[in-house]
Amino acid sequence: MSDYQQQYQSYFDEIERYLQGLFMGGQPYDRLQEAMRYSLLAGGKRVRPVLTLAFCEALGGQRQSALPLACALELVHTYSLIHDDLPCMDDDELRRGQPTCHTVYGEATAVLAGDALQAEAFRLMAQAPELSGEQRADAVLELARACGGDGMVAGQLMDVEQIVTNEEELRLMCGLKTGAMIQAAAVLGCVAADASGETRERARAYGRHIGLAFQIRDDMLDVTASETELGKPVGSDRSEGKHTFADMLGLEGCAAAVAEETRLAKEAVEGLDGSGFLCRLADTLADRRM
Numbered sequence: 001m002s003d004y005q006q007q008y009q010s011y012f013d014e015i016e017r018y019l020q021g022l023f024m025g026g027q028p029y030d031r032l033q034e035a036m037r038y039s040l041l042a043g044g045k046r047v048r049p050v051l052t053l054a055f056c057e058a059l060g061g062q063r064q065s066a067l068p069l070a071c072a073l074e075l076v077h078t079y080s081l082i083h084d085d086l087p088c089m090d091d092d093e094l095r096r097g098q099p100t101c102h103t104v105y106g107e108a109t110a111v112l113a114g115d116a117l118q119a120e121a122f123r124l125m126a127q128a129p130e131l132s133g134e135q136r137a138d139a140v141l142e143l144a145r146a147c148g149g150d151g152m153v154a155g156q157l158m159d160v161e162q163i164v165t166n167e168e169e170l171r172l173m174c175g176l177k178t179g180a181m182i183q184a185a186a187v188l189g190c191v192a193a194d195a196s197g198e199t200r201e202r203a204r205a206y207g208r209h210i211g212l213a214f215q216i217r218d219d220m221l222d223v224t225a226s227e228t229e230l231g232k233p234v235g236s237d238r239s240e241g242k243h244t245f246a247d248m249l250g251l252e253g254c255a256a257a258v259a260e261e262t263r264l265a266k267e268a269v270e271g272l273d274g275s276g277f278l279c280r281l282a283d284t285l286a287d288r289r290m
Contacts, residue, residue: 004280011050014063018071022120035105035113036120040078043096047214047285048185049074054281055189055203058274065130066192069139072121073185076147079117080156080181082110089160118147131192138191146184151176164243171212174245178218179211202268209265210282213258217288219244220254262286 001009019040023033049070056066085092085100086107093103102110125139145151155177157163164170186203195203223246245254266279 004277004284007054007277008050008281011053011063012046014053014067015046015049015071015074018067019074022071031105031109032112032116035101035109036117038104039082039095039101039113040075040117042098046074047281048077048181051182051185051207051281052189052192054274054277055186056192057189058269058272058278059190059193059195059199060273061189061193061195062130065128066189068124068128069131069188069192070185072124072139073143073181073188075117075121075124076143076152077181079114079121080147080152082114082117084156086110089156132194135191135194139188142184142187142191146180151180152178155180159242162242167245167248170243170245170248174212174215175208178215179208182211182214183207199272202272205268206265206278206282209261209268210285213261213265213282213286216245216249216254216258216261217286219246220251220258221289222246223251258286 022040023036025033027033052066052070052073053063057063081095082101084090085095086102092100094100100110101113105113121143122140125143126136128136128139131139147153155173155175158169158173159177164173183204184207186207187200190200190203222244245257249257262282262285265282266275269275269278272278
């Protein structure tokens, strides 16, 4: 196992331990917490919380102080997936190779599980024990901006309402729906490390570029991968008449765009102590097969 893989696994294991300790039940409303845990612990690469821990350590901070912020972000990401899969949205029956939350628990419980995960995320941030009051407030503001009406939710609306007619609008939608949360992941690591405003902007640029590369690669995989590889339905965007990068740029154009966005992401973190891991992560996301 390479140094990069060992570091990623170390971050991953710590995140999993933290998440496993949440929402343990013992209440009359256990079914709600069961649904929350079902989706939260369903697998995934935990890229966003890993980014938070990596940026924190790259800037001289302690990963333990960043852990509540990293996991709060994963709670919000999970809530967004639960709602994204609902019949009123994408109406998907599979997520990460297993039945979606609403398929198992019903639509009402799935909606409530997503609602609860979002609220619990902000509770984790507000109670982060090793951060100052100012850091906690900065973290809450960062996540609220990323997932709210000018962030992830806005991008989701553009997707659902198909408010995309050209590449510029597609880039805007992806920057909101996918990129905003990835940018927040990087910046939250800076918040935990109490980094300067300039450094936070470099982290934001890194997140913006790898977020776009991630989405373009996702559109490519929706054309080239199998349902077994992705763990979710493939080709659904095309069948619903949605515009994708694969349609607009072609697979060769997509590959070139992924390479360029990855280059820009690596350039943004050049000179940081932990840039080696961050650059390798950018390359790994650009080359992913699932």
